[in-house]
Amino acid sequence: MLEIRWTEGGEARSARWRSENGSPPPARVAIADERLAAATAYRLACEGTALLWRGDFHAARRLLRAMTRRADHHAPAPRPSRSPSPPPPPASSLVQAFQQHRQARSQRAVTLGRLLVPLDPDHSVPLRRAPDVRSACAQVYGPATEASVTSLRELLGIVGAYEWRRRGVEVPALNDRIHPHYGVFSPVRGEYVDLVAAAPLVSRAGAFDIGAGTGVLAAVLARRGVERVVATDRDPRAVACARDNVRRLGLSGRVDVLEADLFPPGRAPLVVCNPPWLPAKPASPLDHAVYDPGSRMLRGFLDGLGEHLTPEGEGWLILSDLAERLGLRTRAELLSAFASAGLRVVDQLRTRPRHPRASDRTDPLHTARTTETTSLWRLRRT
Template structure:
C-alpha cells in the first residue's frame, strides 16, 4: 500500500501542453519515460509496436475498447515466431528463457496506461466501478494518478478472489487470499499436512503463514495453540482475516516475525517459496526465493526452536531440482549443516493443469515434479 506523498510522477504532452500525474505500480516499476496519447482509433499493430519499443500509451477512449486492445496486444505478444527458435540445451536454460519471455511480455502489456481521478475513479466511458478493489491494494487516493491497465485487471481479479475465496478440500472451508499474498490453489501440500501424524497437539509454529491456511489446518486437526508468523503486513492482515472468518482466533496467534517466534515448539511447519530465483514483482515473492534464503534460514534456525523430540515439517517441491536450480545434495547438505536429521518423507504428485500440458515450456520438469513433506528433527550430537 503506497503513501501518495512517496509516489513518483509521470509526465507527458497532451494537446500541446505539458501534463503530469502521480504514478502507481505495485510491481515497483518506474514511470515510463515516453508517453503518447491513444484512443479508440489507435490500431492494435501500432499500439503493440510502440509498447514493444518502450513507449507507453495513455488511454483516452472507451474502457472496454482498451480492454480489447490489451487482448489484441497479448495475442501479438504470444504469436509464435515464423522461424522456430533454437531449442534450449537443458531445463535450466528453458527456465531462464521462459522467465525472460514472461518479463518481456509483462513489460510490453504494462505499457497501456489508464488515468484515475481522486477516489480511484476511472474517467472513461463504460469504465467499471473499481474504487473498493483499488483501495484494498493502494489505500486511499486523494489525487489523480496513472497506472497500468494490466495491473488494474489484476487488482480486480484479486478483489473477486478475496470476496469469493478459494475452496480448500483439506480444510473443508474457503480461504480468502488478498492481493500479493500467495493463494493456496495447489492443494497437494495441504493434503500431506492433513494426513501426517502429529507429534503433539500442544503447540505448533507456522513459519511464513501467508493466508493462514496451514495454521488453520493445524488448528482444525486439534493443535491447541498455533503461532503463525510472517513479516509482510499484507500477509499478516490476510491471515488474521481468514482465521477470524474460521473462528480460530482463540487458537491461532498471528505475530510479525522474520521466520521464527520466540520459544520452542514440538511442531514447526514451513512452506517456503519453492524456486530459487529472483521475483520480478511483489506477487512473486511467495514463489521465488533468491538463493533459497528463506529455506536456508528456516533450516538454520529450526533446531533452536524445536522442543526435545520435536519435529520440523518442511513442505517443498523438487521442481527446482528438475530445473537444475538446486540439487538434492545441496538440500541434504543444508539439513545436515543445520544440525538436523531426516526422520522421514511423504510425497505427492501435482494435480495442476500445467503438469499435463505438453505445450508448457517447462513441461518436462513439471511432469517429473514431486511435492514432499520432510519430517526433520535435531541431531543427537548437537
C-alpha cells in the first residue's frame, strides 16, 4: 500500500495514496484553500508540488478549471490551414505530431492531477459542500477501510463514470443501453458496433468475442441470433462490466463472459475482435482500449485465429486505419500479418468515423482523423 506524507499544522501526517493510473505519491505537498491564486497553484503544480485542498469543494473545482485553462493556453496551438484541401503532410511529421500530442497530454494530466482532496475512512470527502461520493468510490476503490488522498481530477472522473454506469449509453444497434464501468471503454463510437450489426453471418451456431470490454459486440451477436457467444477479456473490470451488461440485457443464457487473455478453449464458426487501434504504450486504464503496445493483441488475435476457427469459420477484425494515417503502421504490414497467420481476406466492410474530433480543425491530428476509415475485415484460413 502506498502512502502520501505531508506536514500540516506543524505535525507530520500520512494517508493511503489512491491513483488508478498508477501515479506515485507526490514527494512535495502543500496545504491549499481559497486564498491560493490560480496562477500560483498552476505554477506550483508545474514545479512538482501537490496541493492538498482544505477549503470549499466547489472552490476546488473552480480552481481545477482555472488550472485547466492555463494548461490549455500554454499548450502549442496548431495552425489551421486556410486551404479547404491541404496536401497531406509527410508521414514523419505526423508521427512526430502524434508523439508530441501524447507527451503534451500526459504532462497536462500529471500537472492537473496535483490538486488533491482527502477521503475519510468511509470514502466521504471532508470538505464544505462536498457531494456524496461514497457509492461511486466504493465501485472503484472497493470497501472503505481507511483515510486516503486522491487527485480531484480522478475523483471527478470516478463520479462521472458512476453516472454513466447508472444511466447507460444508448446503442442503436441494440435498441437498448450499455452500462460502462469505470476504466472500461464506453461504446460512444458507434460505427464499429454498426459494422458488426451489418456484416453477413456465416453461421449462428456460436461465436467468440475477443477483448469484450463492455460486452457490446457479444450482445449484438446474440441479438442477431447467434445461439451461444463466449466473450473474453483479461481485465477483471471489463469482465465484471460485460457480465453486468449481459445480465441487464437478458442474455445470460446465451452469452458467457470469461477472464482470459485472448481466446477461450475450443473453436467457433465466428471469432470477432476489436483490438486497440494504435500501436503505442498506454498511460492509463482507459488507454488500454486505444493503445496496443507492439500490436500485441492484434498479432495475438491474428496468429491464433486459425486454430480457433471451425473449418469454414470466419474471423472479423474491426480496426481503424488511424495508425496508418499517422505513420505508425503501414497497410502492407497489416496485410503481411494476415498472410503470415495463414489468413485470407474475404471482404472488407468500411465506414467513416462520426465522432466530433473528425471535424475539429484545432486537433493536432486533424489531418489524419479527417481521412480515417474503420473496417471490418472478414478473414478465413487459406
